[in-house]
Amino acid sequence: MLDIRFAAARSASGAVAVVVPSGAPSGALDLLKLGPADLAECEAFLEDVEHSGSAGTVHTLPRPARKPSRLLFVGIGEADEAGWRAAGAALARSARSETSLRVLVPQDTAADAVRGLAEGLWLASYRFRLTDAEPDPLRRVTIALPGNAPAPDALTAALDQARAVVTATLLARDLTNMPSDRKTPAWFARQVVKAATGVPGLTVEVREPAYLAAQGFNAILAVGRGAASERGPRLVELSWRPRGAKRHVVLVGKGITFDTGGICIKPLSGMKLMRKDMGGAAAVIGATLAAAEMRLPVRITALAPLAENAVGADAMRPGDVVTHYGGITTEILNTDAEGRLVLGDAMAYAVRRLRPDVMIDLATLTGAQGVALGKRTAALYSHSDTLAGALATAAAASGESVWRMPLNEDYAEEIDGDLTDVVNSTDIGAGSVLAALYLREFTGAMRGNWAHVDMSSPAWSDSNDGELTKGATGWGVRTLTRWLEATVA
Structure with missing residues (x-):
């Protein structure tokens, strides 16, 4: 990760970035x-490039031959957190060939601006490497405030929050990017322990397996x-149990380390990226690690049911x-609808134990999910307006996106089994909705306080x-x- 820190603004011989708010470039x-x-040269340049x-x-x-040798004028839009995050991501790419970068920010810069800027810089500079390849030259970014006073505590805390979240996100990226010839369920479990x-x-x-069979x-x-x-x-169970926690949250993530589709085998086009089929498990593990790093006073149990299909x-x-x-029984009608099977076991365990x-x-x-909502928006299902709204708000604030989808009761009978309680696949379409209805069968008393997020695409x-890198x-x-x-706020 980049070394990002605060320092007083002063002249620099390398590259310097200046933030430009929407509609007011000369103010920068x-x-x-x-x-x-x-200054006249800079003003003329901004006007010339519009x-x-x-x-x-x-x-x-x-x-x-002058100091600074390179000026980067980066837009922050309406100066909200999203605008600062976009600016950080753009700078990470524009200044990649520099060894260091100083970002000049106003005295009244808010904590969420610092968090957004740092997240954008860190996330966009990510590279997944299997070998010890030469890293990008850019190693250090200094956030420079006017004057010589140290950064306020709120800004330092915001930078620490960004670091914790990004570290966990990059771990999730690493786990998901790892080729499946190396990424067995046992390998994944070892990474969590580490x-x-x-x-x-x-x-x-x-x-x-012996424990899973016995239980x-x-x-x-x-x-x-x-x-x-x-x-x-x-089955990996990662627990964060801070003293004084009054709320217990269980996060369950699908962990299929590679998905051939099983007997109902996928075509090549659908199988090439199936190393990503444990992205949900990587996310819940990452979020729990971030919460522990931030010392959030909420008990969290992350469950990662892991298998290779x-x-x-x-x-x-x-x-x-x-x-x-x-005790719920499922008739397997499609071996390529395996994720909901492993989730069902883990969710039933969470509710009961x-x-x-x-x-x-x-x-x-x-x-x-991708057909309905595309590449940037996940499908959100919940019977709780409060929980669904809170997750949507959190997604928007973080730079991710969800869209609430219906749990159509008219479709519920489609998953009823003839031989069993439920079947794992149907032929009527609405695949994401029906998968959510299937998972609902395992929520028991938690039905009103449960949310399902389908984030395949x-x-x-x-x-x-933006802040995403390929992969x-x-x-x-x-x-x-x-x-x-x-x-816990």
């Missing part, structure tokens, strides 16, 4: 301590049955019947886009962390 020049001729100040717009003025080791208040339990986690076992034994399923001699078949943890106040599940669950970006996005860490922050 007040932050530059330059002589009249240099800098609008719109968020994320960057215009660069080279100044060879990340939690030494953090006060965090504990990890890794349940292996009745038959759906997790069924999904993982086709894989080789060394790639067998796991492979084609093998013992793989589950269409027509098989599975008895979930807790953990007794949370709120339960939220995240899953790269259906292609239908937003988990992956096909190109560099895994770590979607959900920022939304969940903002929501957790708000619940």
Whole structure:
């Protein structure tokens, strides 16, 4: 990660960035301590390029043999957190060839502006590397305030919040980007243990196949049955238990480390990116780690049911019947609808054993989500207006996006089974809605305090886009962390 810190504004020999609010580009020049001729040059440059100040717009003025040698004028739009985040992301790319960057900000810069700027810088500068490739030259960014006084405590706290959330988001990206020849359920579990080791208040339990069989986690076992034994399923439970916590939140994330579709095998086009099918598990683990780093006073249990949905001699078949943890039975009509099976086991366990106040599940669950809402917006389902509204607010504040979808009661009978309580697939369409209705069967007494987020498409970006870099996005860490922050505010 970039080294981002505060410092007093002073002359610099390298690159300097100046923030430009929407509609007032010349006002940014007040932050530059330059002589009249240099200021006139900058003003003429801004007029010539017609800098609008719109968020994320960057215009660069080279100044060879002078100090600073390069000026980057970056728009912050309406100067809200989203505008500052866009500015940070744009600067991370525009200044990538520099070794350091100084960002001049006004004296009255708000805490949320600093958080947005830092998040944008860190998130957009992310690169996933399997080898020790040479990193980008840009290593340090200084946020420079006018005068020599240290940064106010509120700004320092905002930078620390951004660091905690981004660190967790980048871990989620790393986990999701990792190729599946290396990313077995056991490997994923080891990464969680490694990340939690030494953090006060965090504990990890890794349940292996023998335990899962003894305790009745038959759906997790069924999904993982086709894989080789060394790639067998796991259930990871990461717990954050701060003293004095009065609320218990359970976060459940789908953790299919690779999805062939099983016997109902996917075509190549649908299988190439299936290493991302554990993005929900990565997100709930990341959010819990961020909450622990921020010392949020809310108890959190993250459950990651992990399996590889492979084609093998013992793989589950269409027509098989599975008895979930807790007793609900499912007839398997499509082995490629496996994510809801492992989630069902984990959610039933959470309701029966953990007794949370709120339960939220995240899953790269259906292609239908992307058809309905595209690449940047996840589908949100909940019977609670309060919970749905709070999650939507948190998503918007964090730079992510959700859209509430209906839990159509007219469709509920479509998942009723002839041989079993439910079936895991239907042919009527509305795939994302029906998957949510299926998961609802496992919420028990938590039905009114449960939310399901289908984030299949937003988990992956096909190109560099704002604060996203091509590949895994770590979607959900920022939304969940903002929501957790708000619940204890």
